[in-house]
Structure formats: structure tokens, C-alpha cells
Amino acid sequence: MNNDFSRRVAAVTGATRGIGRAISLAFLEQGATVIGVYGSDQAAADRLRLESGFGEDVLRLKQCDVADYAAVSRLFAEIEVEFETIDILVNNAGIRRDGVVAMLKHDDWQRVLDVNLTGSYNMAKHAVLLMLKQKYGRIIFITSPMSRLGFAGQANYAASKAGQLGLMHALAKETARRKITVNCVSPGFIETDLITSLPPEQLVEYKKMVPMRRFGKPEEVAAAVCFLAGERAAYITDSVLEVTGGI
Numbered sequence: 001m002n003n004d005f006s007r008r009v010a011a012v013t014g015a016t017r018g019i020g021r022a023i024s025l026a027f028l029e030q031g032a033t034v035i036g037v038y039g040s041d042q043a044a045a046d047r048l049r050l051e052s053g054f055g056e057d058v059l060r061l062k063q064c065d066v067a068d069y070a071a072v073s074r075l076f077a078e079i080e081v082e083f084e085t086i087d088i089l090v091n092n093a094g095i096r097r098d099g100v101v102a103m104l105k106h107d108d109w110q111r112v113l114d115v116n117l118t119g120s121y122n123m124a125k126h127a128v129l130l131m132l133k134q135k136y137g138r139i140i141f142i143t144s145p146m147s148r149l150g151f152a153g154q155a156n157y158a159a160s161k162a163g164q165l166g167l168m169h170a171l172a173k174e175t176a177r178r179k180i181t182v183n184c185v186s187p188g189f190i191e192t193d194l195i196t197s198l199p200p201e202q203l204v205e206y207k208k209m210v211p212m213r214r215f216g217k218p219e220e221v222a223a224a225v226c227f228l229a230g231e232r233a234a235y236i237t238d239s240v241l242e243v244t245g246g247i
Contacts, residue, residue, distance in 0.1 A: 003232075004030065004031060005031045005032035005226075005230075006032070008031075008032045008087040008229075009034075009086045009087050010086070010087065010088035010229065011037060011088065011090070011127065012024050012092060013037045014039070014094060014142075015036030017192070018193060019092060019187060019222070020090075021218065022219050023090055023218075023225050024036050025052060025222070026219070026222035026226050027088075027229075030226065034054075034058065034059050034060070036059060036060065036062070037066065037093070038061065038062075039064075039065055045061045066091075066122055066123055067114035072119075072122040072126055076126040079130070080130060085130040085133055086127060087134075087137060087138065088139075089124065089127040089137070089138070090142065091123050091124065091141045093119055094115065094116045095112055098153045098154055101155045104155065109155075112157055113156060113160050113163070117160040120141055120167060121167060124141075124171060124182075128175060128180065135179050136179050136180065137181070138228065139171065139183075141184045142185055142187065143184045143185070143240065144157070144161040144188075145247050149247075164184065179234075181233065181236060182237055182238065183237060183238070183240070183241065185224045185225050185240075185243060189206050189216065190215060190216045190217065191215045191218065192218060209247060210245040211247070214245065216243055221243050224243050
């Protein structure tokens with residue numbers, strides 16, 4: 001059973017590729033108006049606009065670096081003028097710049113934290129200020145099992161995803177009385193560009209780690225997000241929903 005998001009406005013970061021694209025399309029198909037936020041990939045934004053079949057009346061694509069606080073402030077000023085508030089925020093934007101700690105460049109450490117964690121704070125802070133006006137909201141962070149597994153060479157990514165969990169725990173307690181829920185969805189190995197571009201031998205090893213012996217699909221992550229964003233999840237907050245095939 002699908003949710004009815006026909007009167008809801010959902011903002012999705014990293015909205016034009018992979019998991020974010022699937023989330024955006026799932027919301028659109030269930031009646032939501034989607035504000036799709038993307039960083040620098042204009043071609044992916046153009047493809048989503050062209051291939052989705054949805055017009056600008058329900059799909060608004062906005063370019064913004066979520067790590068830039070001033071840019072996010074300007075984005076939400078535009079959103080407030082156009083929509084007054086938003087009902088759903090999905091913090092999906094994320095990057096990886098791998099390297100073992102001893103050799104990891106400071107810029108690579110900082111940029112991953114800036115986008116994945118500070119970007120989540122920037123978006124969530126501004127969203128909460130709008131949601132408080134209507135005493136309703138759904139905030140969902142797309143985190144990762146790397147927050148607890150911590151693969152070698154991914155210290156910055158793992159730290160950023162663990163930080164999202166801490167942010168969720170605190171924000172959920174701060175907003176619960178205002179009917180704003182805050183949760184995480186934690187995808188494992190999902191069939192996106194990040195996975196399919198890896199060497200075949202590495203894909204084989206990763207698949208062996210998954211008890212279900214397959215990679216997940218972006219649409220399966222989107223289904224989990226839509227559930228937490230819907231009315232039937234009104235009593236769920238400060239929780240992590242794993243979509244990992246059992247990792």
C-alpha cells in the first residue's frame with residue numbers, strides 16, 4: 001500500500017542520481033511535490049527532469065552545495081517564499097574520498113565531513129525552523145552500516161555517517177513533542193554508480209558479505225524512506241531502518 005503524499009512537500013538532497021533519484025521518483029509517484037537538491041551534476045538534473053515525466057509544478061530542481069551554510073540559508077528562503085514550509089526532508093547527499101588515515105589528505109577528510117555531516121546539519125536546522133511553524137515534519141538521514149563497520153580506507157566516510165546517528169539521536173529528542181520525527185535509513189551495498197563502477201573481483205567479494213547474496217536496489221531504499229515519511233510511521237522516531245540484506 002502506497003502512502004498518500006498529495007498534500008506534502010518533500011525536499012531531497014542528492015536528488016538526481018542513484019538512491020536520491022529513486023527517492024525523488026517514489027515521492028512523485030505517490031503524489032508529493034519534490035524539491036530536488038543537487039550539487040554540481042547538471043546533466044543528471046536535466047536527465048531527471050526529462051525522464052521523470054513530471055513537470056515543474058511538482059518537481060523543482062535546485063542547485064545548492066549543502067556544505068555551504070549561506071547557500072542553504074538562501075535555498076530555504078526561496079522555499080519559504082514558494083511553499084511556506086516543507087513536510088519532509090531526506091538528507092541523502094553524500095560523497096566518498098577514500099584513503100587510509102595515515103595517508104588521507106586533510107582536504108579529503110574535511111570535504112567528506114562537510115558534505116555528509118555538516119550538510120545534514122545545515123539542511124535539518126533550516127527544515128526544523130519551518131516545520132516548527134506547523135508542528136509537523138519528517139526528517140530522514142541516509143546513513144550507512146559503515147558507521148558501525150568502519151572499512152579500512154573509509155575513516156572519513158565512517159566518521160561522517162556515525163556523526164549522522166548522533167545528530168539524529170539529539171534532534172529526535174528536541175523535536176518529538178512538536179510531532180516532528182527524525183530517523184535514519186541505512187543502506188548497504190546498493191546497485192548505484194558507486195558499486196557498478198568497482199572492479200568485478202571486488203564486487204564478488206562484497207556480494208559474499210551479504211547474507212542475501214545480492215546487492216540492493218535503489219527502489220528498495222526509497223520504499224523504506226517513504227514508509228518513515230508516511231503517516232503510518234508517526235510513532236517511530238530516533239530509529240535506524242537498515243536496508244542491507246543482513247550485513
